[in-house]
Amino acid sequence: MLIKLAWRNIWRNKRRTAITVASIFFAVFFAVFMRSMQLGFYGKMIDSVVRFYSGHVQVHAKGYWDDQILDNSFELNDPELKAIRENPNVEMAANRLEGFALSSSGDLTKGVLMIGMDPELEDRLMDLEPKIQSGALFGANDRSVMVAEKVAEYYKLAVGDTMVFISQGYHGVSAAAKYPVSSIVRFTSLVLNERAVMFPMKEAQNFFGAEGRATSVAVILGNPNKMDKVVNELTASLDTSKYEVMSWEEALPELVQAIEADGAGGLIMLMILYMVVSFGMFGTVLMLIQERVYEFGVLLSIGMGRLKLWTVVFLESIFTTLIGAVLGVIGVYPLVLYFNHNPYELTGPAAEAILDQGWEPVLPASLDPSIATTHMLIVMVVSILIAFYPAFIIRKLNPVEARRN
Amino acid sequence: MSAVIKTNNLQKYYNPGESLEVRALDGVTLEIERGEFTAIVGPSGSGKTTLLNIIGGLDHETAGTATIGDTTITALSDNELIDFRLNNIGFVFQAYNLIPVLTAQENVEFIMLLQNKSKEERQRRTAELLKEVGLGDKMNSRPMEMSGGQQQRVAVARALASKPQFVLADEPTANLDSQSTSDLLDIMAELNQKENVTFLFSTHDQRVIDRARRVITLEDGKIISDEKR
Known part of the structure; x- marks a missing residue:
């Protein structure tokens, strides 16, 4: 019944749910797309290095x-x-x-x-x-x-x-x-x-x-x-007294550093994206709490435990996030698939800069499924963290004052 | 007859010891017997709702005790009070009592679900109660599909679902028209007479006062009259 209650609650205000789902959708969409292009490019760089230089593993004399x-x-x-x-x-x-x-x-x-x-x-x-x-x-x-x-x-x-x-x-x-x-x-x-x-x-x-x-x-x-x-x-x-076995990461630490440095920039962008979306999600939860304080008061009055009440709100948050995240992944997949098969080719100064580094100026998207699951997990964690706010409010809620709301 | 509710010198002060001290309840002592149909009346600010809130385990007293059956609820913690309310007290509030996304049947069942009653028992009792309040044909209707009077009747059914020791009704007819008020009072009176359910109302509504068999009048937090009919 709590699951049913939570599921129906999210459709009480369809427009608000749609806005929240849309914000999560776009966050996951852009995050997965950005990260797929970034990791696809790194994959291309690594593949080039591995094929032209060291191999994934290099064996040489000690x-x-x-x-x-x-x-x-x-x-x-x-x-x-x-x-x-x-x-x-x-x-x-x-x-x-x-x-x-x-x-x-x-x-x-x-x-x-x-x-x-x-x-x-x-x-x-x-x-x-x-x-x-x-x-x-x-x-x-x-x-x-x-x-x-x-x-x-x-x-x-x-x-x-x-x-x-x-x-x-x-x-x-x-x-x-x-x-x-x-x-x-x-x-x-x-x-x-x-x-x-x-x-x-x-x-x-x-x-x-x-x-x-x-x-x-x-x-x-x-x-x-x-x-x-x-x-x-x-x-x-x-x-090992005659031979040494090295991974490409050991053989080419400068490439690892270059990827880490570039990756850090990408992660900052993602953090900003997630911060914006987190505030949006938090705003939704704030509105939800404000609108339903009276109802929470009634439910506490009739004997619904605070934990059960929070569970309903928590499930609402999880359902909304899950819908947005799953739609985001479904939405971005065709785009990622397209750019995996048709890598974006850079031109002009950007291409020259990449060529100067010794890499091909093409950006293929990575199809690594862990990118989608990681970003779904990130929004889920954000959603869970935000759900602590209603937990705090519900823990402190006085049913009499809530019904005066 | 045994007392379901007992209060002894119940006091509730706001801003105690300050110049703006408000004595919402000032030494209220009363006993409500099982099967009573009692209205607590008085002007606004007389302490009716405060008294109901403390008896209902929703608010804490400044001094004195309130006992429901054998339990002194004024000694219970907040979490213990939630469980106590669930299993011992039925509530009907002025308005917006029901969970809007659940049907009438689900609203009534919800209380029993919180009590971990079996599905069979929940469904059987829900059907009985909705039939008793005259809404056997509205089981699958959501609150917004029902009139205010019908919603209050579902609230009564829900209040009885947990088999409480008594039902507290805080201005239950305040938002109802004459016909709905009359229908609701008929149902509550019938439940009171046939099934010996104890009802305690706070009300301004003369139609409720007229139907009550005991009327306790509060003024400035004190009982100024207690009339049994």
Whole structure:
């Protein structure tokens, strides 16, 4: 009966209930939309980083992270490394051999990051084909390089031109070679786009005199939420005196900080939104109490306990909030779904600013269901907190004075 | 006959000890027997409503005692009084007695629900009571679909639903027309005579006073006459 009473009470003043429901609807709608776009963008950033840099998890030789030289590379035929590919949560594991070199073409020189990799695997990982501006991706046994767009611009290179590279290889061996350019690629990452040169793993090992070696294994997971679990499992199965297992969060703390800083701004916006809505909800409760003081007095007089009376008011608040929150989620879902499938593409200075940071200027909406449930929970908590006010009023209510109201 | 209500030297002072002290009740001692049909009358400010509020466990006295049956209600805490009112006293107020979103049937049942009575008992008694007050055909009507007189009759049914020791009615006819007043008084008188329900009214209404079998007159917080008919 208390539930029935509460449910019918919220429809006593349909206009007020509609206004309250609408305010909660818009709060949840905008909060979920904002947060979905924000988290979708972060997801895109993380995905880029994970695919182009570290993987969700990176395995490298102990000491490599602090001193990224080829002498800190490791043997790829170590049987222990089978644990990486045998882990059921691992979707892909890409071996990479990275080292710095001085490049030259014509009269110009430039320091570049040379990355030896498996073209087929990295194409799947980085989705390279669509990013290739000219030429074609090299094969695993080719002797050619794929050059980042800015490097090619610097040297005014075209496909078929030759580049010369000089470096110091594994254990100080002299590394020098010339390679034709098989393709020019545009990376969204500013760092990669300005200095990356990629070539087949086999040729990289040959160039650096590091046969059968790699500097890192970038591990991609089927479910990124299992990252900590995989880090723990790999740390347990690999010899930690030889190998180090790192999550992308450990490998790229500056990205974590950037996301946290940007996220804090978004949270302040959400807090302001919720404060406005909370005052609206509180105003409704104030009106509700004022209008029904006489009725509360009658109910207390006839023997309805204060707790039961408050329960009715509490349920009214919960029902109203629930209706608004559920409608808000239902209302925003098509919009979120649309922007998930058709990410919003930034243009102009905003896009340039994001590109300067090395990210793609597209804002896909995240479909993570926890965003909707979190914001529904937030409004429910706000509603519960506001319901303490009627509890306070009802606790103090004198039935005689209430009936004089 | 046994006393349902006893008050002994009941006093209620507002602003005690100050220059603006108001003596709403000034030593009221009375006994109401089971089955009485009593009206408390007097001019505005004479203390009628204050007396009913204290007897009804809705307000606290300054001094003296009020006993309902075997319970001295002036010694009960606020929470104990709520339970006591639920199980021992029926209330009919001047107006807006009913919960507007519940039907007549639900309004009457509501009291028994608070008493944790079984569904069967609630439904059976509700049907009986609404029939007794002549509203057997209005069970599913909400208050706004009924006249003022019909609403007061539902309030009477609700007051009786908890099987109280007595019914307190504070100006129950103040907002009713002649016919509704007459109908309501007929019903209450019938319940009083047939089922020995004790009614205690505060009223200005001469039609109620005429039907009462005992009239207690208050003035300045004191009983100035107590007439049994």
